[in-house]
């Protein structure tokens with residue numbers, strides 16, 4: 001088995017500077033990939049710090065030279081609610097930056113108003129991956145819950161144990177809404193760069209557990225994802241407070 005490099009930690013004074021730094025770094029990576037003739041696949045996440053990052057991408061995008069029409073965008077997880085619900089991660093991202101920058105190659109799991117069950121949604125999302133022939137994510141951004149969850153893989157939840165599938169339907173999520181679709185560890189780990197984003201004191205214990213020498217993935221699912229080329233933890237000072 002190939003060894004992945006150890007995680008790097010980058011600490012910023014607060015959530016605002018963290019969001020600006022991540023947005024700037026993402027724009028640089030995507031611009032470089034496009035300059036090299038590559039069509040980048042980028043994994044997006046929902047959540048509070050992700051929203052701040054997305055708004056910074058919108059602000060910085062005009063000067064970046066990135067052609068967002070030629071970036072393929074995915075979500076690490078999606079909430080199984082109606083298509084027009086503000087709870088959908090894709091709607092949060094559309095409002096924050098996707099519409100403004102002109103991104104249109106955007107893929108997420110179908111909504112509850114589009115398919116009949118969370119399993120059907122998970123299967124359709126997996127089919128989209130296969131149809132697009134995605135090898136791996138160039139950059140996958142992931143939020144981290146205060147409980148250590150990543151995407152919609154929650155501590156002690158049966159969805160953690162999914163093998164031989166790239167998506168899973170999640171029922172009884174401890175965080176609302178209860179039904180979600182998540183990429184599995186198998187899919188999340190098909191990433192060159194994994195960037196964890198965490199801000200605020202409420203995340204400090206989860207960040208400590210995720211980066212500790214010892215601990216289980218069942219207890220802290222964020223421990224289960226690494227990038228083949230790099231894993232970076234982008235933190236603010238409060239989230240890094242227990243390191």
Ligand SMILES: O=C1O[C@H](COP(=O)(O)O)[C@@H](O)[C@H](O)[C@H]1O
Nearest residue numbers: 045046047048049143144145151
């Ligand atoms: O429910 C979710 O939560 C996490 C983290 O969100 P945050 O608001 O605590 O930052 C997010 O990564 C995930 O995509 C989302 O569905």
